[in-house]
Amino acid sequence: MQQVKGVVARAKGQPVTVETINIPDPGPGEAVVKVQACGVCHTDLHYREGGINDDFPFLLGHEAAGVVESLGEGVTDLAVGDFVVLNWRAVCGSCRACKRGEPWYCFATHNATQKMTLADGTELSPALGIGSFAEKTLVAAGQCTRVDPTARAAAVGLLGCGVMAGLGAAINTGNVTRGKSVAVIGCGGVGMAAIAGSVLAGASTIVAVDIDDAKLEWATRMGATATVNSTQADPVEAIQAATDGHGADVVIDAVGRPETWKQAFYARDLAGTVVLVGVPTPDMKIPEIPLIDVFGRGGALKSSWYGDCLPSRDFPMLVDLYQQGRLDLDAFVTEEIALDEVEAAFTKMHEGSVLRSVVVFS
Structure with a gap:
């Protein structure tokens, strides 16, 4: 287990706080990702306002890109050091939709089994099963899609939710x-x-x-x-x-x-x-x-729902188009901010003065 800083919503409508988060070592089928950038999405605000559910406290953030730091047992399609975009639709491969060749409709998507916690052991609910307003996060390996490592993390991470939708x-x-x-x-x-x-x-x-x-x-x-x-x-x-x-x-x-x-x-x-x-x-x-x-x-x-995307198919293609100059993902990044500026970013979102504020980790 290791400790990092992350943005937590403790109660409905209350300002978010930056707190110490416990990240478990990855178990079977899991990965720990060192987050490089994470967009501030309206869904995060919905979580803070109790509009998704009331499973407080939430570890917010879900539009993220970063580098795989460690892997659990049984993960064969990722390697430590891979640059990945995170997604909240790790497909199962065995449900009715997957078996009929339509995995973008997967009816049994999944997240990491283990829970990240606050320093006192209180279990956190990660936003959309990701929780990436944090220096590192624990996800299911299937939530990691490997893309061109030379791409700008602040831009391609936005494929994790709103831009892909x-x-x-x-x-x-x-x-x-x-x-x-x-x-x-x-x-x-x-x-x-x-x-x-x-x-x-x-x-x-x-x-x-x-x-x-x-x-x-x-x-x-x-x-x-x-x-x-x-x-x-x-x-x-x-x-x-x-x-x-x-x-x-x-x-x-x-x-x-x-x-x-x-x-x-x-x-x-x-x-x-x-x-x-x-x-x-x-x-x-x-x-x-x-x-x-x-x-x-x-x-x-x-x-x-999520743009009917299949991350393993769509993310690499869209990142390649971005790298070729045919898809301007940079245009969505209004500002780059620090982790402790997420609450202010919610205010700017309300005002309509930004497309995306993006938390960037050094």
Whole structure:
């Protein structure tokens, strides 16, 4: 066992603190990773606010890249010293989805068996099974995906959650291909990544929708061909106007509210696709829509969980595209911060003044 510093949320709504964390030696199928960088994601704030569950205290952080420091028994596809991006979907290889050749839908993903603890032995709940606002963390070996070791950790670590969710919502779930039209509702980190994914896939028209003009400016820099401030114009009408009156082939809801989902439903073309990647709260309901409209418009209504990604397939490919200059992951890194600045980063997130603050370890 070793001790490191990590960011802990002890109680609902309370400011996070930097505390001493006990990291067990890796057991069978586990790995200890020395974290180099970890993005501050809205999901971490959800944990702090009790919006995920009430299993306090939480060890926050989950968008991370680092170097494998030690391995437990039975791990054969990693080596000490490997540069890895962490993921929260270590696939099992034996469930129904894995056996039918769709491991990105794995129904039995897993995390490390052992628990990290506070110095007094109190067990910690790691955010998304990772807990990487820490100098080191313990994960299941399957949560480590080896990528190009020369890549910038602060950028590629963001594939661990939000950026992958948005890229995957466009490329994997929405099946955006060359020449298709896309609309993205909500231009936070996930929505911005959906725009980047649509550009990467060759979309001809990309309409960005938000209520914040600054975010719409970011969206334009990311590759959006048209923008809509939905406080000033009806987004459905604006998306239709930007697509020759038809509606977009793919509409991605990166907000996850009933009203934005309904906008996405009506802003798509006939036989178009709606992708829900924004995370709703448990009390939200699908808005009332005439069933004849569901039938008459055809197409597909999909949800995208982690961008329907398979880390072993997608992470190395996307890092290679980043290294080639074809995917600008650096654009998502607004600032690099220290471990004790996470609470301030949550405030900036609320203000909408950052895409991602990234904790960088020396």
